[in-house]
Amino acid sequence: MLATSQLAPLFDDHLRMQRQRTDEAMAACKFDTLAIHAGSPHMLFLDDHPYPFKPNPHFKLWVPLEDAIDCWLVYRPGEKPRLIFLQPADYWHKPPSLPHGFWTHHFQIEVIREPGDARRHLTQHVGGRCAFIGEWQEQFKDWGFAAANPRELLDRLHYRRAVKTEYELECMRHASHAAARGHVAAEAAFRAGKSEYEIHMAYVRATGHSERELPYSNIVALNTNASVLHYQHQERETPAKHNSFLIDAGAQFHSYAADVTRTYAGSDGDFAALIAGMESLQLQLCSQVRNGVDYANIHLDAHLRIAGLLHDSGVITLSAADAVTSGLSGVFFPHGVGHLLGLQVHDVSGFAVDTTGKRKESPKGHPYLRLTRTLEPGFVVTIEPGLYFIDMLLDEARNGAHGRHINWRRLDEFRPYGGIRVEDDVACTAGAPENLTRDAFAALN
Numbered sequence: 001m002l003a004t005s006q007l008a009p010l011f012d013d014h015l016r017m018q019r020q021r022t023d024e025a026m027a028a029c030k031f032d033t034l035a036i037h038a039g040s041p042h043m044l045f046l047d048d049h050p051y052p053f054k055p056n057p058h059f060k061l062w063v064p065l066e067d068a069i070d071c072w073l074v075y076r077p078g079e080k081p082r083l084i085f086l087q088p089a090d091y092w093h094k095p096p097s098l099p100h101g102f103w104t105h106h107f108q109i110e111v112i113r114e115p116g117d118a119r120r121h122l123t124q125h126v127g128g129r130c131a132f133i134g135e136w137q138e139q140f141k142d143w144g145f146a147a148a149n150p151r152e153l154l155d156r157l158h159y160r161r162a163v164k165t166e167y168e169l170e171c172m173r174h175a176s177h178a179a180a181r182g183h184v185a186a187e188a189a190f191r192a193g194k195s196e197y198e199i200h201m202a203y204v205r206a207t208g209h210s211e212r213e214l215p216y217s218n219i220v221a222l223n224t225n226a227s228v229l230h231y232q233h234q235e236r237e238t239p240a241k242h243n244s245f246l247i248d249a250g251a252q253f254h255s256y257a258a259d260v261t262r263t264y265a266g267s268d269g270d271f272a273a274l275i276a277g278m279e280s281l282q283l284q285l286c287s288q289v290r291n292g293v294d295y296a297n298i299h300l301d302a303h304l305r306i307a308g309l310l311h312d313s314g315v316i317t318l319s320a321a322d323a324v325t326s327g328l329s330g331v332f333f334p335h336g337v338g339h340l341l342g343l344q345v346h347d348v349s350g351f352a353v354d355t356t357g358k359r360k361e362s363p364k365g366h367p368y369l370r371l372t373r374t375l376e377p378g379f380v381v382t383i384e385p386g387l388y389f390i391d392m393l394l395d396e397a398r399n400g401a402h403g404r405h406i407n408w409r410r411l412d413e414f415r416p417y418g419g420i421r422v423e424d425d426v427a428c429t430a431g432a433p434e435n436l437t438r439d440a441f442a443a444l445n
Contacts, residue, residue: 001173001443008102011064014167015106018062023077025156025355030129034075035122035145037134038068040115052212055255056134057343061161064103064254066213067096070115074122083107084121088114119143155357158349162340163378168256169427172341172380173436175215175258176425178251180440182207183262186220190245190264196220197234199247207251215257216345219248226263226418227390229335242266244417250345257345259382260437261423271417274313278387281305282422285337286383289375289426289433296363296372299337302385303329309387314410327365328405331397334390336362336369338382341425346370379428380436388419 002010026034038059041050055068062073063083072084087095099109110121122130122143129146136148147153164172185206189199200220204211221231222239226246248261265272284305288298307323310316310332316323323329340347350371351359362369371381389411397403424437 001177002170004174005102007167007170010165010167010170011103012106014165015062015103017165019075019077021160022075022157025153025160026077026131028156028355029131029150029153031131031146031150031153032076032128033130034073035130035132036062036073036075037132037140038063038065038071038073039135040070040137057255057348058133058157060255060343063099063107064101065099066255069096070118072118072122080108081106082121083109084118085109085111086113086115086118087111151357155349155352156355159352159355161342162347162349162352162373163376164342164380164427165378168342169378169380169434171254171256172258172425172427173440174253175251175256176260176436176440177443178207178209178253179249179258179260180437180444182209182249182251183247183260183441184444186247186249187245187262187264190222190242193238193242195234195236195238196222196225197236198238199245200234203247203249209251213252215250215252215259219246219261221246221418223416224418226420227388228418229386229388244271246419246421248421248423255343257341257343258425258436258440259341259345259423260425261384261421263420263422265417270313271414274309274387274414275420275422277309277313278306278385278420278422281309282383282385282424285385286424286426286433286435286438289379289381289383289428291375291377291428291430293375294372295338295375295381296360296366296369298383299366299369300324300363302337303333306333306385306387314407315414316405317407318405323405326402326405328397328402330365331393331402331406332387332389333385334368334388334393335386336366336371338384338423339370340373341380341382349373375428377428377430381426381428382423383426384421384423386419386421388421389415389417390419391415 036059038055041053043050070086074082132145132148182203186199186203189202200218219231220234223243225231243266245264250257250259303324304320307329308320340350353360360372424435427434
């Protein structure tokens with residue numbers, strides 16, 4: 001992992017690549033200017049307080065700036081990109097500082113004091129066919145844009161975004177290191193018998209992030225709460241016994257995300273052995289992140305391996321192959337094995353076949369898989385197999401065809417633990433995969 005002071009040459013190359021990709025997309029779609037709006041804050045209903053602000057990912061691809069309310073990036077091929085930067089005259093809030101750092105010399109920065117002032121700056125320079133990208137607002141309708149979020153242009157830009165530049169990969173390495181620090185602190189809090197809320201706070205402190213800087217809301221689940229895939233609470237009360245702990249929590253660096261999940265047992269025993277089995281099969285899946293591999297096949301192999309683990313643990317009586325074919329494995333593993341990762345936790349264009357927007361849908365019977373593309377060097381994906389004891393799905397199975405293939409007495413031994421998920425962020429390369437997550441944990445030792 002490079003020091004932040006060494007990011008400059010990587011960003012230079014990153015920006016050259018974005019210009020090249022954007023030039024090609026604009027030429028194909030016959031646009032001569034691109035205007036990307038970072039976005040505006042949204043106010044709560046009947047309130048004067050806004051929701052947390054996150055810039056448009058198209059803006060963040062060019063400008064590593066989170067505090068970018070009502071800023072614009074204007075790009076014309078062959079010209080220096082222009083950053084229209086809102087620095088309001090305000091005594092209610094502290095205005096953002098003028099951008100500085102390794103990236104700013106690439107941009108012509110123009111300061112405005114009111115959001116509406118951007119119109120004058122845009123109309124001075126925008127001519128011909130200008131495409132707008134961002135969250136559309138009614139006030140923009142007479143600003144001279146030829147099209148708003150044109151599908152053909154977005155499809156081309158999104159498709160190329162899956163291949164990360166070295167700058168992007170380095171940012172994700174930094175994010176992975178922050179997440180690893182948080183996960184180590186969270187495990188220590190769990191071992192010390194803390195509540196979900198206390199574990200969450202230990203994680204946040206260790207990452208150095210504020211709540212709003214996290215790429216997504218942490219999942220911090222003790223005991224049966226681990227059976228809820230997107231468990232959204234952080235209970236203040238400490239349970240009588242810490243049977244298990246599942247944490248899905250990330251970090252970010254210059255807007256690039258890490259997305260990491262770990263599961264722990266409170267003591268040795270069969271559930272700890274089940275976690276060890278999941279760790280082993282997850283690493284085998286990670287090793288498959290290679291150039292030319294159909295990601296959907298990794299997902300299907302995850303089902304086969306999880307079904308084998310369930311069979312070997314005495315939870316199901318069907319063979320692994322029959323459990324997958326019959327759909328029984330989906331009772332215990334109801335989500336996809338992972339997704340693209342980058343500026344967004346669930347990065348775009350996971351189903352694209354090419355730049356035209358043509359899609360490859362997920363395999364039949366697997367509606368929640370978010371990625372079906374063939375992997376290429378530069379892709380970063382998550383590998384997150386899971387195994388859960390979800391009452392709703394188990395009740396359906398008991399009353400259906402799957403009921404006779406489940407050892408209910410054995411299953412009930414595992415119910416108090418909720419479930420297991422193990423997730424790493426893995427970069428596809430021209431050779432062996434780079435496991436950003438495991439490397440980050442190893443660097444802490």
